[in-house]
Amino acid sequence: MSTQTPHLTEEQIWNALRQVMDPEIPVVSLVELGVVRSVETDGQRVTVTMTPTFSGCPALIVMQQLVADKVKELGAAEVDVKMVLDPPWSSDWITPEAREKLRAFGLAPPPVHGGDLQIKLNPRVTCPRCGSDNVTIKNRFGSTLCRAIYYCNDCQDAFEQFKPL
Amino acid sequence: MNKKLQQALMDRLVAMADDEVILGHRDSEWTGHAPILEEDIAIANLAQDEIGHAIIWYELAEPFTGNDADSMAYFRDARQFRNVQMVELPNHDWAFTMLRHYLYDAYELALLTRLVESKFEALAKAAEKVRNEEVYHFRHTSDWVERLGLGTEESNTRMQRALDHLWPYALQLFRPMPLDDTLIEADYFPELGELRSAWEQVVIPHLEKSDLKVPDAEPIYAHRHHHTEHLVDLLADMQMVARSLPDAVW
Numbered sequence: 001m002s003t004q005t006p007h008l009t010e011e012q013i014w015n016a017l018r019q020v021m022d023p024e025i026p027v028v029s030l031v032e033l034g035v036v037r038s039v040e041t042d043g044q045r046v047t048v049t050m051t052p053t054f055s056g057c058p059a060l061i062v063m064q065q066l067v068a069d070k071v072k073e074l075g076a077a078e079v080d081v082k083m084v085l086d087p088p089w090s091s092d093w094i095t096p097e098a099r100e101k102l103r104a105f106g107l108a109p110p111p112v113h114g115g116d117l118q119i120k121l122n123p124r125v126t127c128p129r130c131g132s133d134n135v136t137i138k139n140r141f142g143s144t145l146c147r148a149i150y151y152c153n154d155c156q157d158a159f160e161q162f163k164p165l
Numbered sequence: 166m167n168k169k170l171q172q173a174l175m176d177r178l179v180a181m182a183d184d185e186v187i188l189g190h191r192d193s194e195w196t197g198h199a200p201i202l203e204e205d206i207a208i209a210n211l212a213q214d215e216i217g218h219a220i221i222w223y224e225l226a227e228p229f230t231g232n233d234a235d236s237m238a239y240f241r242d243a244r245q246f247r248n249v250q251m252v253e254l255p256n257h258d259w260a261f262t263m264l265r266h267y268l269y270d271a272y273e274l275a276l277l278t279r280l281v282e283s284k285f286e287a288l289a290k291a292a293e294k295v296r297n298e299e300v301y302h303f304r305h306t307s308d309w310v311e312r313l314g315l316g317t318e319e320s321n322t323r324m325q326r327a328l329d330h331l332w333p334y335a336l337q338l339f340r341p342m343p344l345d346d347t348l349i350e351a352d353y354f355p356e357l358g359e360l361r362s363a364w365e366q367v368v369i370p371h372l373e374k375s376d377l378k379v380p381d382a383e384p385i386y387a388h389r390h391h392h393t394e395h396l397v398d399l400l401a402d403m404q405m406v407a408r409s410l411p412d413a414v415w
Contacts, residue, residue: 021307031278054298056217085221121304138202140305149203160324164299 006041006075013040013100016074017048020066023059024144025162030063034093044077051089053165054145090115091165102162103128103165108150110164120164127152128159170351173344174285175229176247177354179237180342180389182222183248185237187396188269189215190403191256202258211266211302211313216293225287239407243396243401247342247389251334253396259322261331267306268335268368275363276305288353307371314375321376328372329380336384339364 003133017039018031030036030050046086048067052060071079091110094102099109105164108128113119127131132154141148147160166174178370192212223234230237252269256262280292313320339361347355355399369379406413 048278054214054217055221056213056215056298058213085294088290088294095202111299121300133414139207141207143206145210145213149206 008041008046008074008076009042009043010039012074013014013041013046013048013071013076014108017067020063020070023062023066024146025102025105025107026077028094028098029068032095032098033042034089034095036067041076045074045080046071046076046078047080047082049084051084053089053091055085057145075090089165103133104106104141106159107147108159108161110162113164123161123164125150125161127155127157130155131159169344170347171229173342173347174353175226176342176344177290177348178222178226179230180247182219182226182237183328183389184247184252184269185215185222186219187246187248187399188252188266189213189219190264190399191252191254191262194256194260194401204259207305208262211305214298214302216376218298221291221295223238225291235407239404240411243392243400244390244393246396246400248392248396249337249389250385250387250393251331251337253393253399254331255395257327258323261327263306263309263313264324264330266302267310268331269338270299270303270306271368272335272338272360272364274299274362275367276355279360282352283354284352293346310371310377311375314372314377324375325377328377329382331384332380333385336361337387337389340384340386340388342389347367349360 012032012033017036018029020030022028022030022033033053035050035053036048036117037051038048040049048071049150050064050067050105060083064083066080068081076101092112094109096098102109106128111119111123111125113123115144124133125135125137127135130152130161132152134153138151138158141147142149142160145164146163148163149158149163151158189212191217192208195208196205199208203358219238220234223230223232223237225238253264254265274296277292277296281289281296283289283292296362310324312323316322339357341357345354345357349356372379
């Protein structure tokens, strides 16, 4: 039997990539986070363009590998995963559904800031567990580059926030 | 782009990358040793960010240097590094570490704000990305300067000692490199005199508000290829694994 390379459509590739989760936040996909920027194919060769959330993110290499593996699973003859910095990733690109998934996961989603530095630095944050806004920032840096640490004064527990960028 | 402009751009990008990777390495030395857990986490983040930014600048320079980021960081010797001396100085205490970072962050933020307008488009785009992240560093280290400056007598004394020591080194950031004029003419890079006054307008009021006296000291005006003996020790640590196992993959 001859193995024929399937003719891939961009839609098939996007659908497959929707199953590739962020390695550090396994409830949201790289597509929902806005990390996958574009997909191009001539049916055999595939180019996926991605952009980093934080540029020093150590999960970047893993993300590139997961995306390449996923596209190869579809039978692509050749996969090229490119990283671009322009336009710079914004947390505003995280979809509304993904924001809810982050909250359910215990991570307060970032506020939509539209580029306003004051909103980024002094965001209104609510506790992902009890919904209270009686919270205190403990650390602008957290267990990964994209997280900050807060404390909820009502349910008296610490939680993390996905930082606005 | 003519040869001279290429050379000038390469020199600057490598200098920017070297500043970041050396400061990032000094930050990383605090991992597991910072005064409180929150700060241990924060400074590990700063280290990771700075090293990430170094990679961006090294990669922008790659068409001119012919070397990737790893070769630049791990396989050059001290005399080939173009970082300022301030970032290679040992960490000393927390006051010294935070004040150095603050002086550097304020410089970097002022620089990035101007580089966003650079006519070298790849640099302008990268500067925008890096600036978005640097805002967090600047905010964090500004808070520490204020907290320690206005804290106890002990913390204020330590901050003042750090400032007296660091101020002359910080001014080296504003010493032009030999080919800077070419970059400025092409609108690739800002003029450093203007950058220095923008920096002073930010840091001097903040230091004074934090009850610290800006010393009236002569700048350490070394060229970026002159280093203190500390860089050799730092590189011995930083490069040891890469040089012992040059083909290792992980």
